[in-house]
Amino acid sequence: MDFDIHFSMDHHDKTKGGDDLYNSMVSQAILADELGYASVSMTEHHLLELGVNPAPLTAAVKIAAHTKNIEILTGVVVLPLHDMRSYAGEVVMADIFCEGRLVLGVGRGAYAYEMERLGVPMEETRERFDESLDVLQALLSEEEVSWDGKYYKFEPLTVMPRPLRKGGPRMLMAVLKPEAIYHCTKRGFNILTTPLHGNFKHFQSQVDAFRRAKDEMGAAGEDLTLTVSRGAFIVNDEADKRSKMEMAHEHWQRFDNVFTGPGIVKNGRAVALDNGTTVEEMGENLLICSAEEMVERLMPFHDMGIDRVSINLGFGPCHKDCMQMIRLFAADIMPEFVQPSDKKLAVVT
Known part of the structure; x- marks a missing residue:
């Protein structure tokens, strides 16, 4: 089992500018790269301080320019907000600048506030996402692609430049419901999920859906991976724990x-x-x-066969505390779980 640092990009303090927020992101990514984390990730959001990242491909390219080994996940980009005919080219260009370390995580969008203010009603997001994904995969895989669907209609065209590899960068699907996890895995996608406020039984059902699909796929699914996102922080004492828990409580409200x-x-x-x-x-x-309890609470993740845990530490702690958390987690937690054989995310074909 390996680990990802997720940049939730919450702009809690509006007295500071976006430059402070994004410079902190890059510094944390550099540190994560130096300390051997498997990846860093960020999610696309618009019009809100709750996840201020309207251009995750741009963020990925910036991080790639300052790091050497770490994978960079867009966990996730919101496909219904983009025109795949132009976005496919942006993906290819970002993948080139990331020198193959880009993992394109995709999703349908989570917040009705941002989706609907950008002209995409939530009740349409599933259909729009499904068609957008099909169009994107076709454009990244083939030349002279034409389309006659509900949301896309166009004559033959070829996205330029062509991808580094047929099909474009490795892909990951963000999905929550167990049956959706099962079907997306069967389609050949790496999976990113989270139990949110669900109990352990719900969490187990998510993992079981992924494992069931992989087992049915046989050799075709053996390299697919399951990443689980969790809010986490190593604390010093009970007072520090209470402070961080109150930050997290307000954040998730x-x-x-x-x-x-x-x-x-x-x-x-x-x-x-x-x-x-x-x-x-x-x-x-x-x-x-x-740290001691962190190892104990992560052990069930390991025993369930989860491949990667995405650590969301951006629920309120300051940059200095986040940097210290990244160091402590690498020193005290990662050696208990990370093995040299841990896989990179598989290529979706």
Whole structure:
């Protein structure tokens, strides 16, 4: 099992500019690369301080220019917000600049607030995503592609430049429901998921769906990987733990507002709304604990056969604390799990 550092890119302090936010991202990526993390990742979001990353391909290229080995995941780009005819070329160009270290994570979009203000109703996102993905894969795999679908209609065209490899960069699918995980795995995708506020039984069902699909695929699925995202932080003592848990609780109250709630946003900031979860209940779901407890709580992930854990530490801690967390996790946690044989994410064919 290996590890990813996820940049949630939350702009909590509006007295600081975007330059402060993105410079911190690059510094953390450089450190993660030096310390042997498998990857870093970022998610596309618009119009909100809750995930300020409107251009993850640009971020990936910047990180690639300052690192040597680490994989760079767009976990995820929101396909329904883009025209695949132009976006395919952007993907190819980013993959070239990332020198093959780009992993294109794709999704349908999570926040109705941003999707609908950008002209994509949430009730259309599944259909739009499915067709967009089919168009993107065709454009990255073939020349003189034409299309006659519901959302795309175009005469034969060829995306230029052509990809470094047929089909473009390695791909990863962000998906939550167990049956969707099963079907996406059967299509040959690496999977990124998270149990969110779900219990262990729900988490187990997500993992089982991935394993069931891989088993049915035989040799064709043996290189596919499952990445699980979790909020996590190593704390110094009980006071530090309480402080981090309160940060996380407020963060996920804002997240739930735009993910499953009414989407109340003021001046670009999602309002924290009561989601019925206490600080203590939130702490049970997240990995905010001492280093010793972190190893204990991650061991079931390892035993379940999860390939990669994506650590989301951007729920409120300052840059200095995040840098220290990256160091401590590499020193105290990673040696318990990371093996030299751990796989890179598979190429989707």
